[in-house]
Amino acid sequence: MKSYPINTSNNSSCQPCASLSLSLSAPMAETLSSRVTSVKKIAETPGLTTIPSTYTFTFNSHDQVVSDTEEPVPVIDYSLLISNNPHQRSKIVHHLGKACQEWGFFMVINHGVPERLMRSMTDSCREFFDLPEVEKQEYEGKHVLDPIRCGTSFNTSVEKIFSWRDFLKIFVHPVFHSPSKPAGFRENLLEYSKRVREVARELVKGISESLGLEANYIDKALNLEQGLQISIANYYPPCTQPELAMGLPSHSDHDLLTILIQNGVTGLQVQHKGKWVNLNCYPNSFLVNIGDQLEILSNGKYKSVVHRAVVNKEAARISIAMFHGPSLDSVVSPAPELLDREGSAPAYIGIKYKQYLEFQQSNKLDGKSCLDQVRI
Ligand SMILES: O=C(O)CCC(=O)C(=O)O
Numbered sequence: 001m002k003s004y005p006i007n008t009s010n011n012s013s014c015q016p017c018a019s020l021s022l023s024l025s026a027p028m029a030e031t032l033s034s035r036v037t038s039v040k041k042i043a044e045t046p047g048l049t050t051i052p053s054t055y056t057f058t059f060n061s062h063d064q065v066v067s068d069t070e071e072p073v074p075v076i077d078y079s080l081l082i083s084n085n086p087h088q089r090s091k092i093v094h095h096l097g098k099a100c101q102e103w104g105f106f107m108v109i110n111h112g113v114p115e116r117l118m119r120s121m122t123d124s125c126r127e128f129f130d131l132p133e134v135e136k137q138e139y140e141g142k143h144v145l146d147p148i149r150c151g152t153s154f155n156t157s158v159e160k161i162f163s164w165r166d167f168l169k170i171f172v173h174p175v176f177h178s179p180s181k182p183a184g185f186r187e188n189l190l191e192y193s194k195r196v197r198e199v200a201r202e203l204v205k206g207i208s209e210s211l212g213l214e215a216n217y218i219d220k221a222l223n224l225e226q227g228l229q230i231s232i233a234n235y236y237p238p239c240t241q242p243e244l245a246m247g248l249p250s251h252s253d254h255d256l257l258t259i260l261i262q263n264g265v266t267g268l269q270v271q272h273k274g275k276w277v278n279l280n281c282y283p284n285s286f287l288v289n290i291g292d293q294l295e296i297l298s299n300g301k302y303k304s305v306v307h308r309a310v311v312n313k314e315a316a317r318i319s320i321a322m323f324h325g326p327s328l329d330s331v332v333s334p335a336p337e338l339l340d341r342e343g344s345a346p347a348y349i350g351i352k353y354k355q356y357l358e359f360q361q362s363n364k365l366d367g368k369s370c371l372d373q374v375r376i
């Protein structure tokens with residue numbers, strides 16, 4: 001497959017927002033935000049009643065239209081996908097394909113990953129975010145390919161408006177990395193990422209079949225044996241003015257498939273038929289979304305869903321998004337077999353995954369714009 005150079009100029013669509021009126025504690029909060037490395041620290045400031053203006057997003061009227069789903073979010077029963085019954089499998093593969101095409105998003109139940117492991121993982125992440133700031137700062141990576149990176153917002157050195165979010169990103173495959181603290185974190189992460197990767201690879205097989213390709217087609221074409229798996233833990237502290245802040249602005253994920261769990265606190269919203277929709281999931285289910293690489297490979301048949309995370313006043317929210325991508329040196333382009341069969345022209349150029357990641361970092365807030373750059 002051929003790879004093409006792309007324009008790496010920064011064309012982020014983030015607009016500076018007008019300052020909103022702040023009350024009493026604003027000056028204190030402004031000072032805090034200029035040197036703070038975690039929003040958790042700001043949120044825990046005693047007496048904080050208003051958020052710093054650097055955290056106030058401008059929502060347009062379209063952004064605010066949020067509904068609970070009118071149609072049910074697709075649910076994939078994983079036990080059917082791995083069953084030996086060909087009839088059951090073909091039914092669920094069809095359902096999976098429909099979910100990818102109509103939503104780019106679905107819930108997975110009966111995935112077999114133990115509930116206690118999911119809970120240990122969210123507990124371990126909470127303990128990490130509770131570490132003293134200096135200990136977390138040890139992992140303040142700068143580059144998108146740094147194997148462990150802890151930080152706040154997306155990239156505070158270029159953003160004008162910050163997100164109400166701290167994060168910890170860890171590369172867990174093909175080489176496993178982990179912070180050494182807190183105790184037990186490494187063991188939980190190792191077991192959890194291995195179990196989730198197995199589920200992701202089975203889902204990718206089903207998705208491959210749903211596109212009319214061999215079950216192993218995507219696995220082989222994108223060398224998933226050496227695939228990049230990144231664990232992204234997000235910490236959204238309670239926010240005194242949740243209606244003004246954004247946990248994670250609208251974006252699409254750069255990978256193939258993201259599998260997300262949360263600590264029982266909701267906040268994820270996806271774009272569905274032009275509206276923002278709240279996602280409430282079954283306890284212990286996985287929330288799965290299609291990423292940019294699958295949109296490219298499927299030549300746009302499956303869309304990388306645009307999503308965001310909102311915050312609330314009452315409870316800290318923790319989400320762990322496991323990103324599953326191709327190997328870093330894989331060139332991703334629309335599957336030639338698919339183009340031949342459908343007699344379509346490629347709608348995206350081929351691009352090495354590593355180059356795509358670096359490109360995304362140079363674009364920051366607007367994940368969607370990366371796809372726009374590879375669209376023909
Ligand atoms: O916290 C969430 O629900 C969304 C997280 C997310 O979209 C991401 O980490 O890319």
Ligand SMILES: [Fe+2]
Nearest residue numbers: 251252253307
């Ligand atoms: Fe995401």
